[in-house]
Structures are given as C-alpha cells and as structure tokens.
Amino acid sequence: MNERMIRVLEFDKIIEQLINYAETSIGKQQMKQIRPATDMETVVRLQDETDEATHVERLNKTLPLGGVFDIRPSLKRVSIGGVLTAGECIEVSSTIYGGRTAKDFMEELEEDLPILHAMVEEITPLRHLEQAINRCVDDHGHVLDSASEKLRGIRSSIRTLESRVREKLDSFTRTHSNKLSDAIITIRNDRYVLPVKQEYRASIGGIVHDQSASGQTLFMEPKAVVDINNQLQEAIVNEKREIERILMELSSLIAEEAIPLEHNVHILGKMDVIFARAKYGQSIKGSKPxxxxxxxxxxxxxxxxxxxxxxxxxxxxxxxxxxxxxxxxxxxxxxxxxxxxxxxxxxxxxxxxxxxxxxxxxxxxxxxxxxxxxxxxxxxxxxxxxxxxxxxxxxxxxxxxxxxxxxxxxxxxxxxxxxxxxxxxxxxxxxxxxxxxxxxxxxxxxxxxxxxxxxxxxxxxxxxxxxxxxxxxxxxxxxxxxxxxxxxxxxxxxxSSKLIEHAKSYIGIDSKNVENMIASLEQSQNRAEKDYEQAHELLMQAESLYQDLMNAWNEWQDKREKLYQKAEEKADKAIQRAREEAEIIVQEIRNMHREAEWKEHEWIEAKKLLDSAKPELSTKKDVTPSSANKEVKELKPGDDIKLLTINQKGTVLEKINDHEYLVQVGIMKVKVDRKDLQYMGKSKQKYEQPITTIKGSNYHVKTELDLRGERLEDALLKLEKYMDDALLAGYPRVSIIHGKGTGALRKGVQEFVKQHPRISDSRPGSSGEGGSGVTVIRLK
Incomplete structure (x- = not known):
C-alpha cells in the first residue's frame, strides 16, 4: 500500500489512536508497522482475530498483560555471551510470568475462540527459569542473600565488619566530640570517616579522604579503623564478584531458552495488538466487515x-x-x-x-x-x-x-x-x-x-x-x-426578485430543465424517506404487539401447566395417604389372623388390587389439538397401539372377538384385552411373521411356583419361564417353593435370584409362609 496514500487518507492518525489501547511496549512497536493487507485470506484472518478479542471484551474480561517487557535486546546480548543485570533478569522473569498468566486466562475461557486459543498454545511456560531467577533476584532487581551460600556468608561478614567499624567510630564521637565538626559518621570513597576539625588533624591521626569547601573540616579515617575498613572493602569486592558469577549463571540459563522466550514475546505482542484493535473498535462503535x-x-x-x-x-x-x-x-x-x-x-x-x-x-x-x-x-x-x-x-x-x-x-x-x-x-x-x-x-x-x-x-x-x-x-x-x-x-x-429573474433569463432551457429535474428528484427522495420512516415505525409497533401477545400466551401456558401439576401432586398425595392407611389396616388384619395361616399369594394379590387402585397421572406438559390421541373404539389391523400393561408400542394384527385383539409387540405376538390397548394412529410399517407367541396379562399366572421334586436343571428352566410370566403379569412379589431337603435346590434358586436383573431383593419365607422351604422374591 502506497505510504503517501496512507498520509493523504490519514490512516497514520488511526494508528496513533490505536497505540493508546496497547498494554505493552512490544504491542506499541508492532502497531507502528501496521499496514493494510492485500491478500484476501490474510484480511479475513485479521478480522476473525479482532472479532474473537471483541467477544472477550464484551464479556467484561481483558487479557492480562501486566509485567510483560520487551526483552528482545537482552536476549540478543545473552545469545552472544553477554551478562544481564539483576534488573534485566527480573524483567525476563516478569515476562515469563505475564505470558503464563495470559495463557491461563485464555484457557479458562469456555468460549469458542479457535484463533486465540491456538496462539496461547504456542506460549512456553518456562516455569523452571522463572523460579531460578526469582530465587536469586527480588522484585526490585536486587540479588538476594539466598542466591548462593557463598554470597550469604560474604554479606554476613560485611554486616559484622560494618558493625565493628561503627562501634569504633561511635567511641571516637563520644571521646573526641570537641575535635569533631559534627558527631556523625559518614562515608567517603566507600569508607567510613569522621568530620574532624582542621586544627585537630594531628591529634586524631589517620587518612584524610576529603575536606569541606571551606577547608575547616577534614573527613578522616582514624588509624584504629583502617584495617577493619580494608577488610570491609575486600568483602565488598568479593560480594561483587559473587554477584557477577550468579548473574552470569542466570544469563547462561536465559540464553538456553532464548528462542522460546523470543517467540513468547512475539505472541504476547501480537495478542496485545489484537486486543487493542478490539478495544478501538468498541470505542468507535464499530462492526466487523x-x-x-x-x-x-x-x-x-x-x-x-x-x-x-x-x-x-x-x-x-x-x-x-x-x-x-x-x-x-x-x-x-x-x-x-x-x-x-x-x-x-x-x-x-x-x-x-x-x-x-x-x-x-x-x-x-x-x-x-x-x-x-x-x-x-x-x-x-x-x-x-x-x-x-x-x-x-x-x-x-x-x-x-x-x-x-x-x-x-x-x-x-x-x-x-x-x-x-x-x-x-x-x-x-x-x-x-x-x-x-x-x-x-x-x-x-x-x-x-x-x-x-x-x-x-x-x-x-x-x-x-x-x-x-x-x-x-x-x-x-x-x-x-x-x-x-x-x-x-x-x-x-x-x-431583489427582479435581479434574480433577470439572472435566470440568461440560463438556457436545458439547464433549467436539469435543475427542475434535480429538484423533483430531491422532493421524491424526501417523501420516500418519510414514508419509509412511517412504515418502519408501524413495523416496530406490530413487532412489539406480537411480542406482547406471545408473552401473554406463554404466561397462560405456564399457569395452566402449573395448575395441572399442582392438581396431580395433590391427587398423588391423597392416594399415597390412602395407601399408607390401607397398609396399616392390612398389617393389623394380618396380625389379628396370623393363626389362620393365610397364604402369602393371597396377600400379594390383595396388594396388587390395592396398587391398581392408583390412577396413572398425566406427565404430558404441552397438549395441542394436533397431538391429542383420539379414542377409537374398534381397532383395525395395521393400527399402531400402546400396550398399557407393559408400556410398549405395537401393531394390531387381527381382531379375535369384540373384546380381544392379537397384537405384535417387537418380535412377540400377544392376545390382549381391548381395555389394555391405546390407539396411536395408522401404522406405516409392515411386520414380518413374529417368532414368539405368549399369553397376555389376562392369562392367569399363580403368585407361587412349586419346584419340589424337580431336578436342579429342570427346576431352573421352569423358574426362568415363570419369572417372565410373572413380570408380564405385573406381580410385585412372588413365592418360590423349593422345600428344605438337601438344600441343593434352595441354593440353585438363590443363585438364580442374585443374577436376575429384574429382581430387586429376596428373603426366606416367614413361619406362616413356609419358612426356609420358601423364597419370597420382590420384582422391579
């Protein structure tokens, strides 16, 4: 793109505004190089990047880029063997931390942001390097005592020597206060000295390091502290050497990770630019083109x-x-x-x-x-x-x-x-x-x-x-x-109108016609715009009215469903209370007639009658005329039905008599009473000849099975078939009579019970039910 055109169209001013939204110096530097792309694929990707960042900004979330520095000059120096200062090392550590924070921020977002997520995947955490630097350098760029045992020892000796020097000089200030210009300890040329009056120079003795502007005060190092000061200076030199060695080691570690570090900086700068574009777009109320x-x-x-x-x-x-x-x-x-x-x-x-x-x-x-x-x-x-x-x-x-x-x-x-x-x-x-x-x-x-x-x-x-x-x-x-x-x-x-009319006389007819045509076009456009505004206002009113009606309809539907649900819950509670009362009465009767030795299956049948007294409550939430099933008295072959006793769908095969139909449920043919069938509609599927035919739930199945005298294998086959019949009959509980004998038959029945998926639990019979010779089974 022509640079002159960028200035003529003032695109450079847009860049200046955009830079204000950058968080890092890296991003600001990259923004100065922004130029319009001319490749379709590149432009689309740039717009998608901005759109993803705009989506994040709309969530009131901003990419954290605090503590990210442009460490590329430092990386270049360590790559050629240079040594970084402590401050430069901590900038590297801070940038690693900033990159990891940005990576964690993006990974926590559950939004669909493929481009931004792919970018943060390229950021290398480098936690080991960050920890190595932080162990040696604090946030202010000072090398810590913990950087090495040697440095800790040197600094400990420095503090000891400084303390000894100060003690001796404090003693001088107390005993020779009249010979000092001021009773203070100061430093000259990195050595501790005292401000001594000129006339007492000889009596104090020592090394003169400086003097005041008037010459009346000499800053002297007394002989008594010269040796200690020398030791102190030597320790300070050793400290500098150890710090240099530590920084050299850190620089070497940074040099080993120079390539991923530089790539991290590039990615963070690029993301800063993307989010700056998004923030600028929001500031001008822009939209994605x-x-x-x-x-x-x-x-x-x-x-x-x-x-x-x-x-x-x-x-x-x-x-x-x-x-x-x-x-x-x-x-x-x-x-x-x-x-x-x-x-x-x-x-x-x-x-x-x-x-x-x-x-x-x-x-x-x-x-x-x-x-x-x-x-x-x-x-x-x-x-x-x-x-x-x-x-x-x-x-x-x-x-x-x-x-x-x-x-x-x-x-x-x-x-x-x-x-x-x-x-x-x-x-x-x-x-x-x-x-x-x-x-x-x-x-x-x-x-x-x-x-x-x-x-x-x-x-x-x-x-x-x-x-x-x-x-x-x-x-x-x-x-x-x-x-x-x-x-x-x-x-x-x-x-004056006279002058204006005179001027018009000089204009040709063609010019007048053109001007009149233009005026007519302007009037027509103004009328069209007014009509459009009126039509748009009517459309808005109609949409508002439609929305109000829909809200009222939905509110009515919600109220209706709540009333249905409330009525069903009330009915269900009443039925539950009645059942509980009936259970209490039945238990009392059983206790009263224990000696009559009523058989267990009679109680089970009575219980089944009690259960069947509970009506099936509707759970359907939305009923419309189109979805309501019409009740059909006479069913025809091919009609879709629901077998209510087992809650399964099937198809009518033929009518046996006025009250009984032959229906197909899955691969089974079943004879079923009309009252147990619900009409579902006309079937569009042709069924093959069924494989199995079984009795319906109206076929009488006893609530107990007597296996006494049977061999184990034959007994288990009978038991398996009986369980299928009992489940189809809808019994909640049945009794298996196996006798006491050698216990082999009882053990086989118990093993069968444990493996059957439709048996919830079992127990031995009570004294009135046959004792250990009977196993009472509860079905799911």
Missing amino acids: MMNDRGIIKMKQARHPLIDPREVVANDIELGERFTAIVITGPNTGGKTVTLKMVGLCSMMAQSGLQVPALDGCKFGVFSHIFADIGDEQSIEQNLSTFSSHMTTIVEILKQVDEQTLVLFDELGAGTDPQEGAALAMAILDEVIDRQARVIATTHYPELKAYGYNRKQVVNASVEFDVETLRPTYRLLLGIPGRSNAFDISRRLGL
Missing part, C-alpha cells in the same frame, strides 16, 4: 472515525454491485471530501483487521491498491500549479490502476478552463471505469451531472444543502446529482 474479492463496498450509517461522534453525520455508501463509479456534486464545504476520505479510510481499516464505524452487515472489497488525489498539493519548489499538481498525481495513479483498485478523485479536472476540465474529467473517469476499477469522484462541473445518466456503471450523488438555514446537512444522496442553489441563497440573503 464482511470481506469480499469482488470490489463490493456497502455501508449503512457509516461515520468518519476521526470526526467527533457528536458532530459527524452518518451516511449510506454502496459501490461495486449495481455500479462501479460514483460522481458526487454539490457546494463547497458540503462534505464531499469528507465522504471521499471516509470510504478510503474505512477500506484501509478493514484491510488492517480493524472494525469500521458503521452498522452491522457492512461489506468491503480487498483492494491491492487504494489511490487518492485529494486536496491542493501544489508544489512551490517545482513551480507547479494546482492543476499541474493534480495531473501529476493522476498520471501516476493511471499507471497502476486495475480491477483490484479503489480510486478516489477530489475535484477532478479542477484548476483549469471549466469546459476543458470537464471534458478531461469525463475522459479520465472513462479510462478508470474501462479498467474495471472502483472509483468515487467529486466535482463542481455541471457537465458531469448528466454523466451518470449515460453510463450504466456510474451513479450520480450529491451532498444535501438546506436552503432555509443556508447550511449543508452533510447527508449524501445517492442517485441525485447536486444542483445549484445560487438563486435560492441569494433570495434568502435579500437580493
């Missing part, structure tokens, strides 16, 4: 991003589908140039991964070049006129124009004879259009007002002017050329 490679531009309520949002006027722009060129006419200061710059600037923003200040659904083509000839770029040094300056720029543009180009001409052909300039402007437009480029041009020439009517690929446009207020509205009107308002403005300013 849909990119295309057909040169289509379409924006609703687009705004210039560099104009105050409180003052900017939004406009609709369309280019590339029905027409490839727009010619904008209208008065000066009407907003033509602003519109021109907005289109070019928004295109550059879209191709740089930035969102554009327009409503959702905007479209942008990916252009290989965006050219603009805007403003008076007259060159005094080259002695070029305004016309020559423009033509020099246009000549350079025409050398590179192709079908993947967007061209913006401001005041095309201006600065020369109007007739020649208009002809030249039309010729230039013809050339650019023939090359299938997208072009928007502004002009003052009235000859170009009719230009769009003679060419299918060109549309006229104008900027609206309010004659009442004598000010432009900055609204762009597509399809309507601009008209002269000189007479209307002059009349509003007080020019």
